[in-house]
Amino acid sequence: MPGTLQSRLSRRHVLEIGAAAAGGFMIGVVLPPVRGRAANGPARPMLTAWVRIARDDTVTMMIPSAEMGQGIATSLSMLVAEELEVDWRKVGIEFAPADPAYANPIFKMQATGGSTSIMAFFVPLRQAGAAAREMLRQAAAAKWGVPVSECNAVNGRIVHAGGKSESYGVLADAAAQLAVPTNVELKPRGAWRILGKSTARLDTPPKVDGSAQFGLDVRLPDMLVGTIAACPVFGGKLKAVDEKPALAVRGVKAVIKLADAVAVMGEGYWPAKKGLMALAPQWDEGANAALDSERISAALQGGFGTDGAMAEAHGDAAAALQKSTKIVEAVYTLPLLAHATMEPMNATAKVSTDRCEIWAPTQAQGPAQQVVAKILGLKSEQVEIHTTYLGGGFGRKFELDCILQAVMLAKQAGRPVKLIWSREEDIQHDFYRPVSAARLRAGLDSAGKVTAWDFKIVAPSILTRVFPNLVKDGVDPTSVEGAVESPYAPADRRIEYVLKDVGVPVGFWRSVGNSITSFYVEGFIDELAQAAGQEPYAFRRNLLTDKPRHRAVLDKAAEMANWKAPPPAGHFRGIAMHQSFGSIVAEAVEISIGQDGLRVHRVDCAVDCGIAINPDTIVAQMESGIAYGLTAALYGEITIKGGRVEQANFDSYRMLQLAQAPKIAVSILEGDDKPGGIGEPGTPPIGPALANAIFAATGKRLRSLPVVRNGIDVA
Numbered sequence: 001m002p003g004t005l006q007s008r009l010s011r012r013h014v015l016e017i018g019a020a021a022a023g024g025f026m027i028g029v030v031l032p033p034v035r036g037r038a039a040n041g042p043a044r045p046m047l048t049a050w051v052r053i054a055r056d057d058t059v060t061m062m063i064p065s066a067e068m069g070q071g072i073a074t075s076l077s078m079l080v081a082e083e084l085e086v087d088w089r090k091v092g093i094e095f096a097p098a099d100p101a102y103a104n105p106i107f108k109m110q111a112t113g114g115s116t117s118i119m120a121f122f123v124p125l126r127q128a129g130a131a132a133r134e135m136l137r138q139a140a141a142a143k144w145g146v147p148v149s150e151c152n153a154v155n156g157r158i159v160h161a162g163g164k165s166e167s168y169g170v171l172a173d174a175a176a177q178l179a180v181p182t183n184v185e186l187k188p189r190g191a192w193r194i195l196g197k198s199t200a201r202l203d204t205p206p207k208v209d210g211s212a213q214f215g216l217d218v219r220l221p222d223m224l225v226g227t228i229a230a231c232p233v234f235g236g237k238l239k240a241v242d243e244k245p246a247l248a249v250r251g252v253k254a255v256i257k258l259a260d261a262v263a264v265m266g267e268g269y270w271p272a273k274k275g276l277m278a279l280a281p282q283w284d285e286g287a288n289a290a291l292d293s294e295r296i297s298a299a300l301q302g303g304f305g306t307d308g309a310m311a312e313a314h315g316d317a318a319a320a321l322q323k324s325t326k327i328v329e330a331v332y333t334l335p336l337l338a339h340a341t342m343e344p345m346n347a348t349a350k351v352s353t354d355r356c357e358i359w360a361p362t363q364a365q366g367p368a369q370q371v372v373a374k375i376l377g378l379k380s381e382q383v384e385i386h387t388t389y390l391g392g393g394f395g396r397k398f399e400l401d402c403i404l405q406a407v408m409l410a411k412q413a414g415r416p417v418k419l420i421w422s423r424e425e426d427i428q429h430d431f432y433r434p435v436s437a438a439r440l441r442a443g444l445d446s447a448g449k450v451t452a453w454d455f456k457i458v459a460p461s462i463l464t465r466v467f468p469n470l471v472k473d474g475v476d477p478t479s480v481e482g483a484v485e486s487p488y489a490p491a492d493r494r495i496e497y498v499l500k501d502v503g504v505p506v507g508f509w510r511s512v513g514n515s516i517t518s519f520y521v522e523g524f525i526d527e528l529a530q531a532a533g534q535e536p537y538a539f540r541r542n543l544l545t546d547k548p549r550h551r552a553v554l555d556k557a558a559e560m561a562n563w564k565a566p567p568p569a570g571h572f573r574g575i576a577m578h579q580s581f582g583s584i585v586a587e588a589v590e591i592s593i594g595q596d597g598l599r600v601h602r603v604d605c606a607v608d609c610g611i612a613i614n615p616d617t618i619v620a621q622m623e624s625g626i627a628y629g630l631t632a633a634l635y636g637e638i639t640i641k642g643g644r645v646e647q648a649n650f651d652s653y654r655m656l657q658l659a660q661a662p663k664i665a666v667s668i669l670e671g672d673d674k675p676g677g678i679g680e681p682g683t684p685p686i687g688p689a690l691a692n693a694i695f696a697a698t699g700k701r702l703r704s705l706p707v708v709r710n711g712i713d714v715a
Helices: 011-022 072-084 117-144 168-176 204-209 269-277 293-303 317-322 365-376 401-413 423-428 514-532 536-543 548-560 615-635 686-698
Strands: 051-053 059-063 091-095 151-154 157-160 165-167 224-230 237-240 252-257 261-266 282-284 309-314 326-334 346-351 356-360 383-387 417-420 436-444 450-459 492-499 571-580 583-594 597-608 663-668
Touching: 051 117, 051 168, 059 072, 072 091, 072 117, 117 151, 117 157, 117 168, 157 168, 165 168, 224 252, 224 269, 224 401, 224 423, 252 269, 252 401, 261 269, 261 401, 293 436, 293 450, 317 436, 317 450, 317 492, 326 514, 346 401, 356 365, 356 401, 365 383, 365 401, 401 417, 436 514, 450 514, 514 536, 514 571, 514 686, 536 548, 536 571, 548 571, 548 583, 548 597, 548 663, 571 686, 583 686, 597 615, 597 686, 615 663, 615 686
Parallel strands: 059 091, 224 417, 356 383, 450 492, 597 663
Antiparallel strands: 051 059, 151 157, 157 165, 224 261, 237 282, 252 261, 309 492, 326 436, 346 356, 346 417, 436 450, 571 583, 583 597
């Protein structure tokens, strides 16, 4: 498509292509998967699509999901290794190529998000390990001329009852020639020797010794390094730019104009960045040039006066409210938030007439392959995606914008291009957590029991852009998740949703809608407890009489915090609980507020995520989710003025610092017969628990965040 990419692929067009493609690559997975191809060639035989065994007995697990720090490469490998009966010390990992065989069975595409990796692959990868085990047993039986039933898999070897023994490495070639069995028996939970045990992460050694490849580490022969400036106003276009100042910078090789951006390519990042800084692009700012945070806030508030779509309706909330002794009403709001991943957005692309190779820290290998193939006029198998480690994802690296820009630049430059966004570009051109507002009403009877509630949530829609087929009857489920089907909900309840586009691109942010609705529901539950004259923890506990799992998690967090005893002098506590992604998390926060400001001293966290695959990872992800959510609660806010994001770097979009990090204690309560998600559920409760602690300390109810916007300094 010579001469067409520049005109066709603005940022807005990229978004539309991504949404269109999302409806077309919902490819089913055959379980267990068929034998796949090795990313590095056929030298080491593969047993199923998931396992490669070398002659030195090393076992390589193919990882279909993105490893962005959440520990999934280790946990997924544990699923396979448990059934394969392998020596864990010989296990390694390799990221799977973009291929339908590696699609997430929940998403029906190869992508990572929604804390679904373990949930989705819990059975399939155990089946894959068991299938490989049976193939090795069959190979050994054929070699020895004995029944398969007499051959057992033991710690990386097949052992015969008569004394014969052979390693997996010796048997792998023969085993790889066999048909993959489709009906395999899985080990009972009581026989597990790897799953459920705290296991050291497989990605730690390469990250320590520097051999782990992140997107920024990619280097190719003849590669240019580029950086980019998009129109600072959402939806704006590039009007004109004089290229000469950039081309005069030593090391700059090319300036490429896109529909809504200008990129500079050079011998390295700094020449490209200097060249970009020398430019003075002229922008057509378009319809959003007057957009600001005040207009956005007014639009959300205006949504309360319009009819919305029904997200949940049970009983007769209106009638029950009329009969209530007391009605409590409040309006809560939350701002836009950026992802601000540790590793800035980047991607490397190499484009020829009949092939495209991409190296990227991406959460969306499958969608990237499909969309790139579409815009280049190639078949999907002509687009190869090399997934690198991700220096944080949090939903941001599900988006394809940086990858598609790299592809466009490489095609026009005629050379491989590594595109690196500056931190400013990253924060000011994100797909933000949606701004949101909620009007909450609930009734109490004379005993202080909740009789009914009626909520209205006004927010932009993520899914309308990304997966429009999932928006049903006007309801984007990500905008109301966590409020709908709340464990606290009374029999008579109603939740209405008003979809309000505010002109700012929005996307998946860690825990998606749950980080919003948890603040609304858990803050409001505290208000109801106050109105009922009851202690907040006891009030919650009474609402959970028929929810034993939720009650147990709440009780555990309270026990860890020593809730029934007074806190230390000058300290105050708040508590919150939230269920998301199949897991229940409760957190109790202990704070003090002195002359130097607010200090968060301690967070006690209890989690029930069903079956605990790797307890060490669960603890780490709870700690991570709490730190991420605490940053947002204390500081997080993206504001708009003149159509532009006002924040630009970590001086204006602040992060939690090490000295401010609280002590965190985590307890795991196992329940259910399947695992829940763990990468995101630690984030939702921390904001409301903190706000509830601040109310306990000051008597001031925080119905909006961040804390620093409420007149409270942070020490």
